Amino acid sequence: MFGYLLKRLIQMTLVLWVVSVIVFLMMSFTGDPVFMVVPIDATDAEIAQARRLLGLDQSLLVQYGKFLTSLVQGDFGNSYVFRQPAMTLILERMPATVEMVLVAMALAIVVAIPLGVYAGANPNSRISRVIMAGSLLGISLPGFWVGMVLIYLFAVHWGVFPSSGRGDTAEFLGLRISLLTWDGWHHIMLPAITLSLGTMAILLRMTRAGMMEVGRQDFMKFARAKGATRRDVLYKHGLKNALIPVVTIFGLQLGDLIAFATITETIFSWPGMGKLLIDSIYRADRPVIVVYLMLVALIFVVINFIVDIVYTLIDPRITLK
């Protein structure tokens, strides 16, 4: 177990290092951030001065060395635009994104699993066909369009949900959380639903495929031959065996939504980190982009690790090696 953890840790560090190289190169070859910090009428001398201050006059290797050292030290620099530590900027906005994603993922599971199990167990029923057609829509409809339709129906037409913003938040461990207030819940519903549809559809289809596969297995029939109820056969025996691919996709989607909830956040003016990313890209605010990308890489690596652990909890034949 200790050996495994060590191996994983080295692996994760390696991944993050590779990402840091890629991020650094990307940053070095796209745009010249010096123009973001000097006034429009700056003289050549002033520009050169700024360049020196930012360390942009040195060789790439030296620059990368500095970059990596400060990353390792947890010093990600100040935003060119906000003149605040980039990390603080992102961490301030992260709870908004994470809670929206968590609600979306919870919604996706709660809907996808039972419907997927049903559709997998009764592949020929009419209801299953409706479910599958619905899931196809969920996959193919673009999020921004769904978001706009939801806003039109629920916010503009019926006025049951607000169309933008986060609503009231409450402080918890120094973080501002919407889920602690009724108003926050009210605000989170539309963006969370919008965000969840795609994942819901994918998870549903994975669950269905898994259940159809499992349904053909002898042990399912054997469980019925023992006298187990249909429900127990499906959920206690079947679902667990169908779950590995579902968990895999779940992990990927979770990382994906946290990293790239941008569109949904923009539509609903949700003050999350996705919106910050877009703004920072527009303004070539390099430190913020760097922290963002590194953080996303870290999130993916950690989720991946957790998913691997979950595998072993599901299937005793899978061991951590």
Next chain:
Amino acid sequence: MTRQIKSKPLLAVQDLHTHFHTFAGTVKAVNGVSFEVGAGEVMGLVGESGGGKSVVGFSILGLIDSPGKIEGGQILLDGQDLVSAGENRLRQVRGREISMVFQDPMTSLNPLHTVGRQMDEVLCLHSDLDAAARKQACIDMLESVGISRAEERLKAYPHQFSGGMRQRVVIAIAMLARPRLIIADEPTTALDVTIQSQILKLMRQQIADKGASMILITHDLAVVSEMADHITVLYCGNVVERGKTRELIETPTHPYTRGLIDSIPDTAERHDRLKQIPGSVPDIRNLPKGCNFKDRCPRAQALCAEREPTLTAQHGSLWAACHFPLKPGELA
């Protein structure tokens, strides 16, 4: 003169029809099968692959899934029909009154649940013992099927067991709720020969101890002749011959039964006696007119292609569906 009172059989299958409605046509997997199993009896169900043996077993437990359907007939347990019974009644029957051992021990157990949990499930469903008593019952049952260190083994997963051990577990599960009938669907074909005879011995002893009955499904007449009181021979979803084991093995009247017996490898006899039945099983989606066996039968005559033979009484306890049955002593 004493008059023999015929007691009601434990299980009576009457004119069972189970069909599969597939895209490629209707598969009449079981097409008018009847037999009885008395209390404490072992009934052997034999025939080549595809004869409908497993489908008969699954039909009895109501485990036929779409596109399959029981299209006709009755399955009487203590005189009560199971074909028309609802799912709730069937769930009481499954595991408690009738249980089943599947063909392949490698796939009958859920790989993600411990052996203990899978055993406990039966007792949860069919007894009102408390947790401690259930656990003890599981341990006792595992020990009685020859698994040592049973308490420890309850916590193990199926993949930690060998094939023979898994089949013992499956048998233990099948016996746990003390059912009155066990359907054993080729319980040993997936196992190697030495384990085969161990498992068969075990099953015979278990059902004798508990006074249960058994339907032993196999394509191996040698196995069934050692274990069964009666034998029913299936061919293309029909009963072609049935009767007491000894009479059926020693003096079969149906040419198909004769062929099966002749293909038993027998070390005592010279090797050239061993012969396979020529030809292969016809496509049961479109069976020929007349006798289903006529293309492979050495005794076939014109009549066989015209009229389908029906079960008629032969000598002793035997019944056979053949226009030209063998007389006792006749070879082929």
